[in-house]
Amino acid sequence: MSDNSGILSIVVESNGTWIEIINSNAPSGRDAAKYLASHKSHRNTIMASDFNSHHAMWYADKASDYVNSIRNSKTVATSLVTWATKHILILQNDPATLTHFAHSSQHQSILDVTFSSGYSTTITEAWSCDPGSGGNSNHAMTIPSINIFLPS
Secondary structure, eight states: OOSSTTEEEEEEEETTEEEEEEEEOOSSHHHHHHHHHHOOOOSSEEEEEEOSOOOHHHHGGGGGGGHHHHHHTHHHHHHHHHHHHHTTOEEOSOTTOOOEEOSSGGGEEOOEEEEEOTHHHHHEEEEEEEGGGOTTSSBOEEEEEEOTTOOO
């Protein structure tokens, strides 16, 4: 587990393979970016987080609709994407699926993303988003479906 507020990192074993699961609910994407910059990731990682940042990668062909949000969080989002690319993490989100529903319908966006790498990508069978499950939160629950019992 990390000492950084809002960031949890656990390592589990599946079929003799170690998998790191990182979750961040840090107050800002900067906190998560700072943690990741100094963090040595396992080869097999699943990272799910509200990064409070926008990047064209998560919006896919809808990125032009979010150009201002992407520009405003460029530094943090770029550092997150650079880290993910360096560690060969694959974005699991369905492209352009909204995960954040502000009170105004004008500010719906994607802040919650899930990445995976190595064996973790093999066992991540699906990714889904449940907009009605956030309770009092304006974030949808994002759900990577993981089968840790795949035969070796």
